Structure formats: C-alpha cells, structure tokens
Amino acid sequence: MDRFKNKIALVTGAGSGIGRSTAVRLDQEGATLIIADINEDQLNETKNMLTNKASSAMVLDISDLEQTQACFQTVKKEYKTLDALINVAGILRFDNSHEVKIEDWNKILNVNLTGTFFMCNFGCLCCLSLKAIL
Numbered sequence: 001m002d003r004f005k006n007k008i009a010l011v012t013g014a015g016s017g018i019g020r021s022t023a024v025r026l027d028q029e030g031a032t033l034i035i036a037d038i039n040e041d042q043l044n045e046t047k048n049m050l051t052n053k054a055s056s057a058m059v060l061d062i063s064d065l066e067q068t069q070a071c072f073q074t075v076k077k078e079y080k081t082l083d084a085l086i087n088v089a090g091i092l093r094f095d096n097s098h099e100v101k102i103e104d105w106n107k108i109l110n111v112n113l114t115g116t117f118f119m120c121n122f123g124c125l126c127c128l129s130l131k132a133i134l
C-alpha cells in the first residue's frame with residue numbers, strides 16, 4: 001500500500017511500543033519519516049526497521065523547549081514540508097497515588113503535557129510557515 005507515498009511524517013516516542021509500530025506501519029505505507037525519541041539505542045533499532053532511505057532519526061527530549069524548536073528547524077531545512085505529526089512519546093506509570101513522588105509527578109507533567117504541547121505548538125508554527133496543513 002502506498003497511502004503515504006511522498007508524505008513526510010514525524011513520529012515521537014518511536015523508540016518502542018506504539019511509536020515504533022506506527023513508524024514501521026507508515027514506512028510500509030510509503031511515508032518518509034522523521035523518527036524521534038529520547039532513547040538513542042532504541043531509536044536506532046527502529047531506524048534499522050525502516051525501508052525508506054530518506055527517513056531519518058533524531059534524538060529528542062520533547063520536554064526541552066530548545067530541542068523541540070530545533071527539531072522543527074531541521075524538518076524545515078531537510079524536508080521542506082510536514083504532512084503529519086504523531087505525538088506518542090510519553091511516560092506511563094502505575095504507582096499508587098499515595099506513593100507518587102513529587103519529582104516523578106513533575107517529570108510526567110513535563111513530558112506528557114508540556115512536551116506534547118511544545119510539539120503541537122512548534123509543529124503548527126512550522127506548518128504555517130511552510131504553508132503546509134497539519
């Protein structure tokens with residue numbers, strides 16, 4: 001299937017789980033991917049599963065403002081457009097609420113909430129500046 005042929009898609013959390021599966025499926029469907037994750041080793045494993053040689057891997061902490069801004073600068077420079085942004089990066093914990101440490105709580109909020117907001121915010125700005133539709 002070639003439903004995503006000539007489409008550029010950025011997938012966060014592509015180092016494992018849902019993000020990796022999404023990246024592999026989009027690759028099978030013809031997409032050119034920018035895969036991103038904070039875990040470089042796992043990210044490289046996913047990259048090796050992709051068949052499209054134009055796809056690339058980017059080590060990225062989505063909760064870091066400068067890194068997320070730089071990510072979209074790279075997308076603009078290298079790919080000139082962006083057709084899809086798939087925000088999968090996140091932290092899943094199953095702690096009992098009375099045992100949650102405040103530093104863990106803050107980290108989860110920083111990644112799952114603020115990090116996803118950074119990606120949406122800068123992703124939309126990137127598309128608007130390229131006149132692409134997200």
Ligand SMILES: NC(=O)c1ccc[n+]([C@@H]2O[C@H](COP(=O)([O-])OP(=O)(O)OC[C@H]3O[C@@H](n4cnc5c(N)ncnc54)[C@H](O)[C@@H]3O)[C@@H](O)[C@H]2O)c1
Pocket residue numbers: 012013014015016017018019036037038039042060061062063088089090091092093111112115
């Ligand atoms: N699997 C489920 O059943 C399920 C259910 C509900 C919600 N979710 C949510 O969906 C998301 C993905 O789930 P999954 O099962 O694929 O999890 P996963 O742990 O397998 O994958 C998450 C990926 O995000 C990456 N990541 C973590 N922090 C990051 C950061 N700051 N910047 C960039 N990458 C970062 C990790 O390295 C990892 O590769 C998680 O946020 C999870 O909470 C999953």
